[in-house]
Amino acid sequence: MRAVDAIMECLKAEGVEVVFGLPGGANLPTYDAFVDAGIRHVLVRHEAGGGHAAEGYAKATGKVGVAFATSGPGATNVVTPIVDAMMDSVPTVFITGQVRTDLIGTDGFQETDTLGITMPVVKHSFQIRSPLEIPRAIHEAFHLARSGRPGPVVVDIPVDLSRADIAYEPVTDLHLPGYQPTTDGNTKQIRQAAKAMASARRPVIYAGGGVVNSGASKELVEFATSDRFPVTCTLMGLGAFPAPHPQWLGMLGMHGTRTANYAMDEADLICCVGARFDDRITGKLSEFAPHAKFIHIDIDPAEISKTVPAHIPIVGDCRNVLTKLVKEYRALEGVDTTRTDEWWQMIGAWQEKHPLAYTESTDAEIKPQYMVQALYEATGGDAIVTSDVGQHQMWAAQYYHFPEPRRWINSGGLGTMGFGLPAALGAAVGCPDQTVVCIAGDGSIQMNIQELATCAEDKIPVKVFIMNNGYLGMVRQWQELFWDKRYSHVDMGSFPDFVKLAEAYGATGMRFTDKTTLVDDMKAALAIDGPVVCDVRVTREENTYPMIAPGQAAREMVG
């Protein structure tokens, strides 16, 4: 069979339901194979949209997201999604076309060193040297993408090799001798962790995206409720612990709740599960959690003690480890359950004194925070929410409550503007029975707005709510706070007209300016068939608070 047909067989064998991509010269043969393959292909309008859609699909479903791009500019356009998937550990496979083997190295038309460009930002990559290698490479790519710490894998296929005739047999004997993720977790260490938690008077569980990736939410709740352990989640972990919940402190980090950050600051033992002490969490590293000892559970050994030295390191899959940890914890004798009473009193006092709050407008003006609250109400909290990057992202994380994992999809590590719409598209393709909304910024949305055409053409009913303040809001906030309010190139002006633009793209366009009718307006938008873009005009200069200023410690939160 043709190698390209073998590629399709590989995809089917890996359970691929959908591919996001855009054809070009170097993957023409592959696209020919799509005609008869029986695999859904979503034609995106820009390869970056395809890459982020694959990410959104993967984050919403837990399956591997797949994106195709041609050589040269097609491949360079997926570099941002590849880095994004690397930073946020998203299981994805990117299959790129490459120029003919005899042209490689000659600066041929649409040639680029895809492998070289992506090498620092992939979990692994393959450049096909012989057509016979194709099936094995693709199967190994899927295995690498979804196992261990998930991530992006690139398979670069020269166009002439993709046309070769090969015999396809499913590859079952993967040969990756250098790849053996530790998934179980050391039993002694887990027991030690249980004992430490039982001794802690001021414990905090700090959970991240690893809990979502390993499907360990249930186990996390079981562990937290085996005692009265307070829980905070990173931006990537939201939904891993159900919010609201009596033991829920809210998100931590730069724009987290004061309660969560103060709890980290005063804790004597922090149990980090599937998170990585990112600088947006720690603030000033030397003053981070000064009284705490650390249990660190992660499937990637390199994350343990990378920035914060762990006292009890546990390498393993969060779900496996938490399952054992619950068992060990419950088997302990003589645990004093009243030892955290004083701790909870402190936490309660913080919660009472420092709830998330903002000043309501006195007229009909829509405060951006209220916009998120209104959307929470309009959706009944029952939606997959994607976001772009900036103030709206932080407000969404603060004010929308996620009762379960895979409901909150955003770009955390890389902070990619333009992520939200294509990610929503991918999530909606993966979860057709769920409401998918994208909370976007007026800056971010324009970075991949062309995917509205994809949504309209393929009847993908995403609902986009643009938090429109006419600014690159987060940058404006930093200029206000840290650069003496010398605004430099953050005013986005009044164009485009998002309502007209939405309509031009075949979506429904709406504009909301009145807070008194906002919830009903949003409900009306959600009830419309097909993609909808709502231009929600919000307060222009509103700051995202509270905030740990860059380089500061948690206890110095402002706002």
Place this chain on the structure above:
Amino acid sequence: MGEPGTKELLSLDELEAAGNLHSGRKHVLSILVENKFGVLTRVAGLFARRGYNIDTLTVGPTEDEQYSRITLTFDGAMHSVDQVTKQLHKLINVLKIRDLDPDGTVARELALFKVAVEGAQRAEVMQIADIFRGKVVDVTRRSVIIEITGTTDKIAAFERMVRPFGLIEMMRTGEIAISRGRGET
């Protein structure tokens, strides 16, 4: 108290942080990798991306053609060997990494020195080379090339000796190292 095998709870004061400390000495990593396209780039690229400085790096075939051996030295005062090793292990093509113990290791480097010498100085340089068990591999009227094999320290010592004569060029291979005894490196 607090032993993993016992039922007693532990005191948090007993816990000590592990890993990620700087050893302060030179480390020689012997890295067994799959002999595949781009592997050296991945290893070198990892060092560049993470901001690790490589002092020397050599790569060559092994007794098994499926694998290559990379020998790499870096300063443990600047980087945590634990973190460097763990990051290297994340590369799919890396099979095995040994942080070689200096006492249990035979390490060698080859160097070629081109020295500007004439007349009586030539004899003097050749005498120094002799002390270092070096070999003269090329002589012209105004220069001599000497080949030296040995540890990095020995080569550095030789360099100090001949530099005053007029060192035109020096080429060094970087260290290769193998563990002592019967066991595999």
